[in-house]
Amino acid sequence: xxxxxxxxxxxxxxxxxxxxxxxxxxxxxxxxxxxxxxxxxxxxxxxxxxxxxxxxxxxxxxxxxxxxxxxxxxxxxxxxxxxxxxxxxxxxxxxxxxxxxxxxxxxxxxxxxxxxxxxxxxxxxxxxxxxxxxxxxxxxxxxxxxxxxxxxxxxxxxxxxxxxxxxxxxxxxxxxxxxxxxxxxxxxxxxxxxxxxxxxxxxxxxx
Numbered sequence: 001x002x003x004x005x006x007x008x009x010x011x012x013x014x015x016x017x018x019x020x021x022x023x024x025x026x027x028x029x030x031x032x033x034x035x036x037x038x039x040x041x042x043x044x045x046x047x048x049x050x051x052x053x054x055x056x057x058x059x060x061x062x063x064x065x066x067x068x069x070x071x072x073x074x075x076x077x078x079x080x081x082x083x084x085x086x087x088x089x090x091x092x093x094x095x096x097x098x099x100x101x102x103x104x105x106x107x108x109x110x111x112x113x114x115x116x117x118x119x120x121x122x123x124x125x126x127x128x129x130x131x132x133x134x135x136x137x138x139x140x141x142x143x144x145x146x147x148x149x150x151x152x153x154x155x156x157x158x159x160x161x162x163x164x165x166x167x168x169x170x171x172x173x174x175x176x177x178x179x180x181x182x183x184x185x186x187x188x189x190x191x192x193x194x195x196x197x198x199x200x201x202x203x204x205x206x207x
Contacts, residue, residue, distance in 0.1 A: 002118050006125050006196055009138075011145035014127050017196065019118065020203045028112040028119075033183055035101065036109035040184035043098040051091030054079045060086075106183075107206055113186035114202070122191050129154060129195045131162040139167045148191035155181060157197040178202055 002025050006015040019025065054060070060079025067074050081089035101109075117123040124146050131138045143149055151172040156163060164175045176185060178201040186192060194202075 004118070004123065004125050006127050007146065008127050009129065009142040009145065011147075017125055017199065019199070020207065023111050023203055023206050024114050024118045024123075026111055026115045028116040029108055030112075032105055032109045033112050033116075033187065035105060036113075036183035037187065039099065039101045040182060045097040047095045047097050049092045050094055051088040053089075053091070054081065054087030057085065057087045109183035110181060110186065111206060113183040114192075117186060117192050124148065124191060124193045125196055125199055126193060127196050129156060129163055129193070130160065131166045134162055134165050136166050136169050139163070139170060139173070143170070143173065143193075146191070146193060148193055150191070151189045152191045152193055153185055153189035155192060155194040155198045157195055157201050178205065 002019045002021070004017055004019060005013045006017050008014050054077065057079050060077040060083075062078075064075050064078050065072060075083075077083075079086045081087055114123070126142075126146070129142070139154075143152055152174075154163070154167055154173065154175045156175060156177055158177065167173050167175050172189075174185065174189065178198050181202075
């Protein structure tokens with residue numbers, strides 16, 4: 001079982017935690033992680049892109065010249081795709097790109113992402129993440145002390161408005177709850193800073 005140091009918000013070691021092998025100590029499945037990332041990105045697509053077909057562009061009601069005898073290729077409308085100002089052939093139309101992944105695949109992807117963070121020493125367990133007031137400075141100082149000044153994800157056991165709003169203005173920082181984490185975010189951020197209580201909840205949910 002992987003063991004990690006538990007630190008406080010100043011980066012000082014305050015103990016040790018033994019993580020579950022079944023969640024934080026598995027061999028990351030790259031294929032499943034790829035599927036999970038692809039699914040996440042597909043589900044984020046709005047699918048609102050749209051082009052006008054020859055039936056939707058204005059004009060083109062009159063046949064440009066007679067069918068035979070002109071020496072030109074026959075044409076039925078000046079709004080056919082090959083004409084200037086014509087409609088688009090086979091262009092995109094609004095559609096839904098989202099699809100669902102098997103629940104077991106999603107869970108395995110999250111376990112793989114968490115395990116990869118542990119293996120890379122990019123998972124930091126904090127004894128308690130809290131802020132006495134709505135102050136961005138508190139979160140900035142914590143991230144600096146933990147060596148997570150670049151892209152960092154803070155995982156909380158539950159909603160804490162002071163922590164969430166204090167971190168909201170920091171570029172490259174995202175807060176998430178145990179029930180909202182996903183493989184894409186875990187892989188996207190350089191450091192995952194997780195509250196000790198959140199670790200216990202994750203082990204309870206994903207065991």
